[in-house]
Amino acid sequence: MAVSFWLLISQTLWEHYLTMLFIPLIYVVAVRRWFPPAARYLVGTICALCLGQNLILMELLWTRVAIRSVAALIAIGLFKAAPLLLTLLLLWRYHRSLFASYTAPEWTCPSA
Numbered sequence: 001m002a003v004s005f006w007l008l009i010s011q012t013l014w015e016h017y018l019t020m021l022f023i024p025l026i027y028v029v030a031v032r033r034w035f036p037p038a039a040r041y042l043v044g045t046i047c048a049l050c051l052g053q054n055l056i057l058m059e060l061l062w063t064r065v066a067i068r069s070v071a072a073l074i075a076i077g078l079f080k081a082a083p084l085l086l087t088l089l090l091l092w093r094y095h096r097s098l099f100a101s102y103t104a105p106e107w108t109c110p111s112a
Helices: 002-009 015-030 037-053 055-064 070-093 095-101
Strands: none
Touching: 002 015, 002 070, 015 037, 015 070, 037 055, 037 070, 070 095
């Protein structure tokens, strides 16, 4: 949660910062039985949209397509921010599943 918090409130966000999103996403994948299928599809979408953070892919796009309109720049900004925005949606929408996953038997210590 701490990793997600600092990414969500940061005013400056470079592409490589978003690699930290994989920490909570890996947790969701690891305890996927506690989450509904829609949450799992959302995690897959977040991972797929992370491809838009690839600098080489973006450089290839920028050199091939002239982007001059404000609408196109806003669309690109939303596309680049989509993994973080969807992670916010995941945490907000499925917070009960997230907290319920903490009660999993794997987290409890066996009594001595």
